Amino acid sequence: MVKLDFEKTNGLIPAIAQDYQTGEVLMMAYMSEASFEETLKSGKATYWSRSRQKLWKKGETSGHTQQVKEIRVDCDGDTVLLKVDQIGGAACHKGYKSCFFSIVENDELKIVESKVFDPKEVYK
Numbered sequence: 001m002v003k004l005d006f007e008k009t010n011g012l013i014p015a016i017a018q019d020y021q022t023g024e025v026l027m028m029a030y031m032s033e034a035s036f037e038e039t040l041k042s043g044k045a046t047y048w049s050r051s052r053q054k055l056w057k058k059g060e061t062s063g064h065t066q067q068v069k070e071i072r073v074d075c076d077g078d079t080v081l082l083k084v085d086q087i088g089g090a091a092c093h094k095g096y097k098s099c100f101f102s103i104v105e106n107d108e109l110k111i112v113e114s115k116v117f118d119p120k121e122v123y124k
Contacts, residue, residue, distance in 0.1 A: 020069040020083035026091035027099040064088035090116035
């Protein structure tokens with residue numbers, strides 16, 4: 001069994017989701033020990049929702065799930081990298097492929113990506 005260091009980070013570890021084919025970073029979320037175990041068991045990315053205080057299977061509302069292809073663990077055992085197949089084309093709840101759709105330019109944020117879906121239609 002894989003043992004990660006959840007104690008060092010108060011029960012939640014950072015989890016970075018990356019497109020397994022392109023290498024694009026899609027999002028960063030947190031995992032509890034239970035969400036990590038569910039991810040291992042189901043093969044679908046499952047995170048800990050800090051706002052809802054419960055397990056969150058990515059895509060349970062939007063249908064934009066993440067099929068885990070590979071899991072990497074950092075040298076300290078307190079961060080994971082999920083290489084995923086992003087089903088539905090978008091990881092971001094705001095409708096973009098990646099949560100990193102903005103760049104800092106001239107001291108301001110500039111959106112440099114196009115939306116894949118309209119969140120108002122998906123999250124009614």
